Amino acid sequence: MQKAKQAFYLILIHWTLVGCQNGFDARGINSFHLSSVEASLNGPENSDNEAVHPPPRSCFDNTQVNACLIFKNHITANNGPIYSSTSFSSDLTDFQTFEVNIEGTDSSGYLQNSDVKINITDGQRIKRTNNGDWKYTYKNNDSHRALAQTTSYYVINTTIQYLIARGGNPTQNLQLPVDALDMSVENNAYFNLATESIRIGYAHFTDFQQELALSTEVVIHEYGHAAMLKASGGATKYFNTNTNKRCISESSDLCCANANGCSVAIDEGAADVLAVFMYPDNPGIGNVLSNDIEGLSQLGVSRNVDSEMSLTKQQAFNAPGAFNSAYSDYNGEIHVMGVVYSSAWRLTWLSAKDAGLSREIEEIFLEHLSSMTGNDTFSTALDKILTIDRAFYKSRHQQRFLDAFATKGISPTIRP
Numbered sequence: 001m002q003k004a005k006q007a008f009y010l011i012l013i014h015w016t017l018v019g020c021q022n023g024f025d026a027r028g029i030n031s032f033h034l035s036s037v038e039a040s041l042n043g044p045e046n047s048d049n050e051a052v053h054p055p056p057r058s059c060f061d062n063t064q065v066n067a068c069l070i071f072k073n074h075i076t077a078n079n080g081p082i083y084s085s086t087s088f089s090s091d092l093t094d095f096q097t098f099e100v101n102i103e104g105t106d107s108s109g110y111l112q113n114s115d116v117k118i119n120i121t122d123g124q125r126i127k128r129t130n131n132g133d134w135k136y137t138y139k140n141n142d143s144h145r146a147l148a149q150t151t152s153y154y155v156i157n158t159t160i161q162y163l164i165a166r167g168g169n170p171t172q173n174l175q176l177p178v179d180a181l182d183m184s185v186e187n188n189a190y191f192n193l194a195t196e197s198i199r200i201g202y203a204h205f206t207d208f209q210q211e212l213a214l215s216t217e218v219v220i221h222e223y224g225h226a227a228m229l230k231a232s233g234g235a236t237k238y239f240n241t242n243t244n245k246r247c248i249s250e251s252s253d254l255c256c257a258n259a260n261g262c263s264v265a266i267d268e269g270a271a272d273v274l275a276v277f278m279y280p281d282n283p284g285i286g287n288v289l290s291n292d293i294e295g296l297s298q299l300g301v302s303r304n305v306d307s308e309m310s311l312t313k314q315q316a317f318n319a320p321g322a323f324n325s326a327y328s329d330y331n332g333e334i335h336v337m338g339v340v341y342s343s344a345w346r347l348t349w350l351s352a353k354d355a356g357l358s359r360e361i362e363e364i365f366l367e368h369l370s371s372m373t374g375n376d377t378f379s380t381a382l383d384k385i386l387t388i389d390r391a392f393y394k395s396r397h398q399q400r401f402l403d404a405f406a407t408k409g410i411s412p413t414i415r416p
């Protein structure tokens with residue numbers, strides 16, 4: 001098995017270097033508080049509806065559900081690396097034990113509604129099977145990558161429902177276009193800021209090829225960029241070019257200018273936070289690319305927050321990048337810096353979870369998306385987080401946030 005773990009995969013936003021037009025703008029408190037249904041991506045082991053899902057039956061025989069997906073991805077479902085030579089023609093039906101109902105599609109017959117629209121470049125858009133359900137098997141002739149399509153629709157809609165239950169839907173009525181498979185995108189997926197659409201490629205190694213959409217945490221990560229963009233009123237399109245810079249002059253990849261962080265790294269970290277919120281027991285990002293529960297490693301830094309709890313902003317900024325001399329100057333690479341941010345949120349969330357209050361952290365997280373601008377650093381982001389906590393919960397979580405961010409070497413600019 002050719003390991004991808006050491007390689008440098010971006011899972012990126014398609015950035016264009018434009019100057020920051022936005023000033024410091026701490027708007028957004030209570031900007032979108034609605035109430036709605038609860039939703040989460042619970043694995044089968046966490047299911048609380050055994051009465052509806054009798055365990056002995058195969059998902060494909062269970063008439064109570066209309067889709068048989070893979071929980072998170074087949075590496076996670078397998079609780080470890082899968083066999084080598086997995087490819088588009090492999091049989092993954094044994095992993096399709098995640099029994100769900102795909103709901104909310106509009107009258108078009110396709111996987112779309114007012115919030116999201118599943119497209120596909122390499123395949124045809126699917127409709128329901130002849131049985132009236134969405135139970136497509138992944139083997140041999142899944143020529144339209146039906147599982148990639150159903151999975152993308154399901155996880156994005158579930159994530160939207162999760163956000164609605166915590167205060168609002170930043171991408172409401174956007175009919176966010178999602179390309180479930182574009183074979184011209186190798187080992188990557190991204191949110192295109194110009195077209196405001198998600199484009200998902202495939203994992204491509206010599207003995208391993210798979211739709212990256214099957215790594216559903218990556219799909220959620222990309223959706224997180226859409227949520228940040230819309231919640232912030234487009235602020236992430238315009239970032240401060242003093243704090244966000246080209247990593248090296250000949251590359252369009254972005255790096256923070258210093259260890260204090262930058263808005264694009266906050267965006268990357270927040271996208272990971274959302275994926276970890278949706279899979280709190282399985283926080284690795286990029287399992288299908290790495291063939292590893294741990295997820296990706298970039299410049300020696302894991303994209304699994306639980307492995308980077310003690311990572312400081314300075315350590316992340318100085319991440320060695322020793323695997324490839326071409327990237328030796330990538331100090332401050334935004335995904336690596338993003339792990340500083342995501343692990344700070346994870347520490348806060350775990351602390352609140354111990355107190356039975358983790359949901360409040362999730363609500364603060366959603367609200368803070370709307371306050372971000374292209375000028376933010378880790379410290380100004382923390383200022384805004386504390387302001388929201390004060391407004392929402394009378395600073396109940398202030399010390400949690402201060403302690404978690406202090407572990408990263410981050411303090412607020414305004415002493416609370």
Ligand SMILES: [Zn+2]
Binds near residue numbers: 012222
């Ligand atoms: Zn990203």
